[in-house]
Amino acid sequence: MASTDITVRHAPTPREFWIGLGRAFAGALIFAVPVLMTMEAWALGFHLHSLRLALLLAVTLPMLVLLHKYGGFRQTAALRDRVADAFVAILVAAVAAAAVFFIFGIVTVEMPLREVIGKIAVQVVPGSLGASLARAQLGTSLLEEDIPEPGYTGELFLMVVGALFLSVNIAPTEEVVLIAYKMQPWQEIALVVVTLALMHAFVYEFEFRGSHSPEPGAGFVSIFFRYAIVGYVLVMLVNLYILWTFGRTDGAGFSETLSAVVVLSFPGALGAAVARLIL
Numbered sequence: 001m002a003s004t005d006i007t008v009r010h011a012p013t014p015r016e017f018w019i020g021l022g023r024a025f026a027g028a029l030i031f032a033v034p035v036l037m038t039m040e041a042w043a044l045g046f047h048l049h050s051l052r053l054a055l056l057l058a059v060t061l062p063m064l065v066l067l068h069k070y071g072g073f074r075q076t077a078a079l080r081d082r083v084a085d086a087f088v089a090i091l092v093a094a095v096a097a098a099a100v101f102f103i104f105g106i107v108t109v110e111m112p113l114r115e116v117i118g119k120i121a122v123q124v125v126p127g128s129l130g131a132s133l134a135r136a137q138l139g140t141s142l143l144e145e146d147i148p149e150p151g152y153t154g155e156l157f158l159m160v161v162g163a164l165f166l167s168v169n170i171a172p173t174e175e176v177v178l179i180a181y182k183m184q185p186w187q188e189i190a191l192v193v194v195t196l197a198l199m200h201a202f203v204y205e206f207e208f209r210g211s212h213s214p215e216p217g218a219g220f221v222s223i224f225f226r227y228a229i230v231g232y233v234l235v236m237l238v239n240l241y242i243l244w245t246f247g248r249t250d251g252a253g254f255s256e257t258l259s260a261v262v263v264l265s266f267p268g269a270l271g272a273a274v275a276r277l278i279l
Helices: 002-007 014-036 039-047 050-067 079-104 113-132 134-138 152-170 175-182 185-205 220-245 254-273
Strands: none
Touching: 014 079, 014 113, 014 134, 014 152, 039 113, 050 079, 050 113, 050 152, 050 220, 079 113, 113 134, 113 152, 152 220, 152 254, 175 254, 185 220, 185 254, 220 254
16 A cells, blocks of 8 residues: 555645746756856857757657656656656746846847757756656655666666766767867777776675665675766767767767767766766
8 A cells, every 4th residue: 555655646746836836947957057058058058950950859758758757846756746847847947048048149030040949049958857856856845755766777777768868968069079189099099998887896895875875795896887887878878869969070070079978977877977967
């Protein structure tokens, strides 16, 4: 009977709804500030391919639906509630970005509609993630039973979200390409080794809040390969997709692209390692 209590939720009062919506706006602003104030991100809205941007938004929606199972700006149980909250998070992120851009003068009424939409749409991913994480980061303390314990697949999903959370704020900048250009092959290999070591340490050695507890009897090799190695591969794939979306791979060869992915995977892997801390 105890398990059924977890899924039974009272209907939110108007005050709870507005508090949750306010937290969503706060989360969208706080967590999207780096990319909101990045010039390269503003330029992306002008020249980013429309189909790539549309695909990014299409991928973001189901990710937010799944994310609201573990977080969200209000407590939900039903799938339809999580779908609704995902749309609300996207809308909140778009409205927050539009308001900030108009105040900053980044977008004006004289600009072509396509450019305005592009500039705002680039901000939707970090903003909607911030809105979705608002309850865990900005709300009152959550009881452990309020958040379902993810299985292995769930842990990998949260790693992907954590990677996206940090990488999407950094990927638009020129520094990623510049660092990749300046690094030697041995330095890139060293960065991969250091990143993997930090991922494992952050998850299992430093005992952060929400850290994953290894399965009873699981050895170091099993844990390292199932979480650090698999997680790092997922981080690299996520970052490859982000770099492609933002046009950072256009005209680049395999080695240049791989170098950029390795560089961006450093912050991405740190975000993946502390995904449960963020949530």
